[in-house]
Amino acid sequence: MKLAGASLALAGLSACTKQPVEAIVPYVRMPEEFVPGKPLYFATAIPASGGTAGVLAESHMGRPTKIEGNPAHPASLGAASAIMQASVLSLYDPDRSQAIAFRSDIRSYAAFLGSLKEALAAQKSKQGAGICFLTESITSPTAAAQLRGILKQYPAARWFQFEPAGAQTAKAGAVMAFGEPVDTYYRLDGAKVILSLGADFLGSSPASVRYAREFAAGRRVRGGKAEMNRLYSVETMPTITSAKADHRLPLRASEMEEFTRALVEKVDSPHAKWISAVTKDLEQNRGSSAVIPGPEQPAVVHALAHAINHRLGNAGKTVIHIDPIEPQQGGTLEALVAELDAGKVELLIVMGANPVYSAPADLKVKEKLLRAPLRIHHGLYNDETGELCHWHIPDTHFLENWSDTRAFDGTVSIVQPLIAPLYRSKSIHEFLAAFTELPERSGYDIVREHWGAGKPDFETWWRKSVHDGVVAGTASPSKNVALKTKLPAPAPAATGIEVVFRPDPTIHDGRFSNLGWLQELPKPLTKITWDNAAMVSPSLAERLHLQNEELVDLVYQNRTVKAPVWIVPGHAKDSVTLHLGYGRTRAGRVGNGNGFSAYSLRTAGAPWFGAGLEIRKTGARYPLASTQDHQSMEGRSLSLAGTVEEYRENPDFLEELAEAPPRGLTLYPDHKYEGYAWGMAIDLTSCTGCNACTVACQAENNISVVGKDQVLAGREMHWIRVDRYFDGDLDNPAVIHQPVPCMHCENAPCEVVCPVAATSHSSEGLNDMTYNRCVGTKYCSNNCPYKVRRFNFFLYSDFVNPTVAMQKNPDVSVRSRGVMEKCSYCVQRINYARIEAKKEDRAIRDGEAVTACEASCPSQAIVFGNINDPASRVSRLKAEKLNYGMLAELNTKPRTTYLAALRNPNPEMGA
């Protein structure tokens, strides 16, 4: 009776809340190769300024979850940078613009088309004289063709381009040197001596991933071979490139031109000794050296670098010139502002670019934009510029649209979608189609038509190109260009404290502001997260009595911005570096309000540096969330290093630095590992400290972003971190990077102290973490000498947001509050390989089980595999003389070992 009553009550309850009708539909025909639980990989490409990167996107049941490199693509070669990895997060960013809006009211696309039609009709008679397009750099051949088509239709319409951290000076330098615009890239595999003139080619170039691979290959010391390339680096703010340099010269940005002239023209210079040694080294390697100017360097430095490269016979060998991958250049932002001032702009279309936030302050774009009577914004976010436009049309994410794009060497990739657009967004092609006779064409048709749909063999070509992720034979041929001899007269050197602007190492020019993975990714040199800072040298800090986190007023050309100070060992004296990309107001919930906007000091005339900065103390403090509070290794043998010379003389030189107790030195019997025994070796000579592994791990293992206050409290969650130490003279120290994942100790200190056996030893030597069993004593973390364990102090994982949930890797548990977590050697990937191998009744092959960090590493520094197999790559690495275990003297028997870093200093440079 009671039971009946209860069920009646329940029935009544369910009758009251009417359930929505949700039809479930079974697959009548299963999509090809679509097996639940089994990920599929599709080739696509990430459009980016200066050149795309080809990737393979991992798709779980129709959800792209992770980005891997595309081995067939020249800018990836199978690896993926941190920014590439994080691009999947922007697909699911809940703050992405989701609706077409007119003055922030939601409208239909038809309403927009109607309004646009009216505006265009008014322009038709004047040949489009009032139409102005403002775009970012466009690497898509289809989009460029579409724009050209529109400009043909409206001959008086104008196209402007704005890229806040673009390579305009490099283009100007090419014109200065050769009289024609050419793009230049490098073949570092053939370069024995490399001189970087402020170029962070390992970190922030469109071809960085490839450069890192080639550069590392030229430095790899294995077995008897002990040949290494040599890198010289001259720059203002240390980067990961200079951290790898064998010799580094800190130089004010304004002195770079003088330095380069001294190098070319052999004139006297305060750095004569340095220059003569470098020159000699370069001369001895004619045709196999490279001088690489940074994209932020003045045009004349580019021109001078071209001159040196041509003189050394490097052109066509290590230095390749090609036709620009973006053949048509629009006008500059300054020109657009002039037109706005003149009132000649009636219809302004802003595509992607965000000049209201990122334009130089002296252009006053925010006010002047309003002079255009009709403003249309097309972009991924309804950002600072979108806010000031009448219409906002959401752009599609590259994982949602069809497009095409070109790599640094001209190679074309077809961008294919992995998922239907999540929101009512229009791709750039669909948006541009709105200006044509066929305003509602699909992006798919437009891209296919551009590449010649309908032609014989097109379908075969198309399928192959889409499948491979690269269009065969589209790399631009090397171009022979002749050097002009006339160079402009030297500019007078500036005095006083200079301000230097650089794109941020993680969020670039601010476009990635709302990506938590990148915000929380420690900057490679400073280990700061969530903020930018005024980077100063120790000597300047001493002179002005500045301290870390001290808030100062930076006054430059009558503009002021408040910035916290951060002292960077190795920074050039009397110079302050500001990273772009922070201080945003409409980036989204993640990106808003972090740091300060360096753009608010920047001027159009001197976009990268200028003298006359004044630093005024305010007496206030601003906390900066650095993940590493201590910068010195304290003389401990942690990240070992030597020179290739030492290695040649005595390959066993490491034995004096690192000692491990004999393996039998324990009361307990050893673990027995029959079958597989997983292990990892990390080559510190190859590692550039680029952080790709950290983000790859974050994407693969569903690692939470915790926010600035939690990083300040010391609770960041990265399973693999990159430690950074400074060694030696603080004005120009050696910089050491060391990735630290879990060591998977055979005598793991964490395992014995867990009271509930939540962390335990697997039969294959993995130190497994059972989240469900963990009660959270944190004893394991306390007892871990490597401090690689991470704890969920709060409920860090987002269990609420549906789009965020879509990114999660279904093969990895999403951790809840109160449990410990740490690197698992990507056990889910090992098990995937195991299942595949078992199906074929064989052993897992070497290289089949690949951890996420290993897969993403651009320089192939991380190698994972079965150490029970003496022929595996990891076993061979562990047999190298340079192999050592960190803190092996504790008898933890770490499974992750390191290969000591070797440098190749020039004996002529002295110490």
Add this chain to the structure above:
Amino acid sequence: MSAATPPLQPPIVDPAQTFGSVTDKISSIVLSKKSPLVWLVGFGIAFSLTMLLLYSIGYLLVKGIGIWGVNVPVGWGFDIVNFVWWIGIGHAGTLISAILLLLRQTWRNSINRFAEAMTLFAVACAGLYPVLHLGRPWLMYWLFPYPNTMGLWPQFRSPLVWDVFAVSTYASVSLLFWFVGLIPDLATLRDRSQHRFARFAYGILAMGWRGSARHWQVYDTCSLLLAGLATPLVVSVHTVVSFDFAVGLIPGWHATIFPPYFVAGAIYSGFAMVMTLAIPLRKIYGLEGLITMRHLQNMAKVMLATGLIVAYGYMVEAFMAWYSGNPYERFMIWNRMTGPYAMGYWALIFCNVIAPQTLWSSKIRNSVPVLFVLSIIVNIGMWLERFIIVVTSLHRDFLPSSWGMYRPTVWDWSTFAGTIGLFAALLFLFIRFLPMISIFEIRQILPQAEVTEPQK
């Protein structure tokens, strides 16, 4: 100390006391006297702090232990510092009631009752922390070996599991010992109380005690047995607690000196706490005749002795760090002395090593206010010792890249203050409802007892 009292020492109890006066004096506090204003105010404050504790625990359960200052590398902070501190405080009670009973140190009779109560309440406070410090406190029962469908035991190699056994045994033996000791006095209260409810309640608790010779015989056997059981606990509990650290491989933890050094420290802090409580109590309730200068002097001597052992521990720690030649150990001690928590280290040395040296002087040992101040200094010092051991060892261990700082948050402090409140509130209730001095044991040591009962 021998049974024969040297003539210079003050007597254990005021010779003017008689059976009747003792019984009246002690039982009247519970039964007839009005609670003094100090009690009401004190209990009010303690009760408010207990509410603060409940609020802090509630917030902790809702939000997670991130509300505290713990992080990576410092995974343990105030939680474990306070746990060890409270457990240590409890030790004096057990020592007084068990070891001194076995050694027939009759001077203990006036202070053992509330020292035991203090033990119990301190253990109650201590016991909260290991549960609360878990990321998922509701799963704390997984640390007990109980049959379960998961087919899993605790991981017996972990000192935390040993802790569970040590502390739970300690709590249950202490409770039992305390309660058994109370039975004759509960019967006294039953017999003397005027109120029906009180008579009923004390009657239930007295478990039918009639004071027959048989009862006394069973009672003596039982308390001796319990004392025998509790004696090893004095040594074992803090030894096991010290294993939490000594078994770890962190420099500053991984040391063989830890067990004796912790036990001495525990007794040291325990006696300091007994002193801190006894001095105001005897003043407020006029018990100077029962808790005499003799008690205070003896406790001061125990503090001096254990304080010297603790000082030796600090010395050996520093010496071994240097002598081992191990750079991590050397850095650890150097960091304690000169690093960001150096203030704490030197304050600890002052509180635990320098200040107690004044106890060599009999003048100081006779000055009640100085003893009171010293006892508080030692309490602070012992808390600092645990803070230094837990935090400074963790915050800078092997890899400089992972070094960090521990900054206690408002919730760390509120939980700490809350447990002090809980401790005090329980103590106030104890004073109000139970005889804070053992009536029958005082009667045993009165001159009256010796005169009237000829030796058999």
